[in-house]
Amino acid sequence: MSRWRLEDHARLSLRRIRAAFALFLLVSALAVAQLVDIQVLSAAEHTERGVRQRTREIDLAGSRGRIYDREGDVLATSVTSATIYADPRSFVPEVRADGRTVPAAGDAVRVARTLAPLLERDADWVEERLLRDAHFVYLARQVDLRLGEDIMALRLPGIGMLTEPKRVYPGGSLAAQVIGFTGIDGDALQGLEARHDDLLRGTPGTLRFERAIGGLSIAPGTREVAPPVPGRDLVLTLDRDIQFAAERVASEVIERHGAQAATVVVLEVGSGEILGMASAPTFDPSALRDEEQAFWRNRAVTDLFEPGSVQKPLAIAAALESGAITPATTFEVPDRYRVGGSTFSDVSKHGTETWTPSEILARSSNVGTIMIAQRTGEEALRDQLLAFGLGAPSGLRFPGEVGGHVPAPDQWWATTLPTASIGYGTSSTLLQMANAYAALANGGVLVDPVLVRGTVGGDGTLEATAPPAARRVVSEVTAAQVIDMLGQAMDGDGATGTRARIPGYRIGGKTGTAIKVSASGGYAEGEYVSTFVGVAPLEDPRIVVAVMVDDPQGDYYGGLVAAPAFREVMHASLLARRIVPDSEGQPLAQVVEATRDAAAEYEAMRAAALAVERAAAEQAAAERDTAGD
């Protein structure tokens, strides 16, 4: 019995040992399988997870490109700013899961009182934010970095600082409608900022580094930097000085004439480059206000108007180009003329006069221009207006640009020809009108206007934009004849543009006064658009300036309102582009001599004035003495 039990027990033990061994093998196999899975099959995933645990990746913002004027003066740039935030949880006691209460890290009232003067806010305003039921509240965004550093130096509980790029416009409102602006988060919203956002916006980079427990960087650890690519800088065709002059004049003309708005365009002849494009009233993109949204648009390309008499040179160009007239053709021009059941009249009454096209233009005769247009014919006039770029966007592709309106052939009624020839019934932007004059000044070749000269990358070299499209719209002879007529419109009896003359330069230009179209249809009685478009110097035109004043009060004729503004802008443009007056270019010796003469004259006048002053003082003293006696 005992022997059996012993054998049986041994057998049982052996089975148990085998079972335990089998179990051990099974567990080992599972462990090995798991190891194979971790080390071989899922190795990549686990490696990545490990890397993820010990590495940190930070986005490096690509800086936004600057915007320069044509001379390299900065119009828009970016700086680093500070954003101050608070964690309101730091200002309320925390009740933990175990029921314990942890006191608040800071006192909201004390922190608010400390921060309020620094943030230029009311202490109650700051305190209200600090006590909000939130994890994160902004206290100030994009403030000066030094202010942020000063606040951080106070080591206030629950207050933190982030750095973020801030777009700044050093010129304030200078070229604001052209440049546009970005939002507080860096999104391009208006103007060239939006139009060329793809170029200006940089590509973000990344910084990867290994970190230890607690988030500290491991100094000798892996550090990979994919540097951010800064956006390209934009070099505009604008000239800062000309732009400033245009904006100043536009603002002054509004003030002087109580107008609703004024727009100025300055174009370089031949290149199509826009040297200035101003709209007033304007705004400061660094301090945007919702109520100023109407001022954000670039009126020179977004606002249509019936051009009025400034379209007459284009109608005369159409007549000359079609061969219907020559500069010597004469017309018997009455002051009233009936066409298509409507009566058209000149602004000033006159008897029936024999005028050439040049005289008709100088006097801005509606009747004479209509008579010329009748010889041209509808089709030729319409085709020529379209060739000058009216009725279609200019090719600038500026956000919000409109094309204007030239009636389709099937919409030409009996009165369309006369009205279109004198600038009614069609609509265009001021830029289109300026560009049409630039085509005449450029020997008949229309060049699409451009606002961007090129872009500058990291290597600092200017990559020029493709040259603008150019096409001939009238012959060189026609262009020269019309430019000559524009010159004559500035001088002589009855000329409307005399107030646009600049001493030393020969100018050519045309006034325009059009009744505004009413929002409810028809024309708004007593509301006008005054315009002047001109070129200089007449012998070799280099610059075109167009001025449009919307709804001036009191005087409203283009020759009285827009022409003086044109003179100021054109003069500033000629000086800025260093275009020497026709009558000048004197040798230095002559200038020095003239200056000496002027100085001597000044001294003589000063001495005479002093003598008069002295005599008056002596006389007054004598009178006092007499009165005292």
Place this chain on the structure above:
Amino acid sequence: MSAVALQQPRRLRAVEAPVAADVPVVASGRRTLVLALATSFLIVAAVFGIVGLNAMTADLAVDARALELQVGHAERRYAELVAAVAAKEDPSRIRERALELGLVPSTAARHLALTRGLDADGLRRPDGGPVIADPLKPVLTQER
């Protein structure tokens, strides 16, 4: 004479000393010791070397980080200065300042005809060199 031959007296012969190679026991122990010492030295030196190199790397990394910080500060400052200079050059500010100083706008600007032509903005030299920027404002360069 007896049959027993007289034996020649035995002489001691000098035994040749064994060559060193045949008795290596003591020398072998020393060499092992030397090898062990050398190995230990090498291991210690390697450990110190690696630690030293690591320390140097860490030190340089800290320096590099400090330099990066300085570069960041300098770039930030440069951007601020560019904006500040542009704001100071703003024509409206200059005009305002000029009016404050009692200056009045010129109504009779005069021009001098220079006998010597200056390089104009965008001019290409006859020798085919690069396009020259405006000499009065040579700003579109790498040092801008």
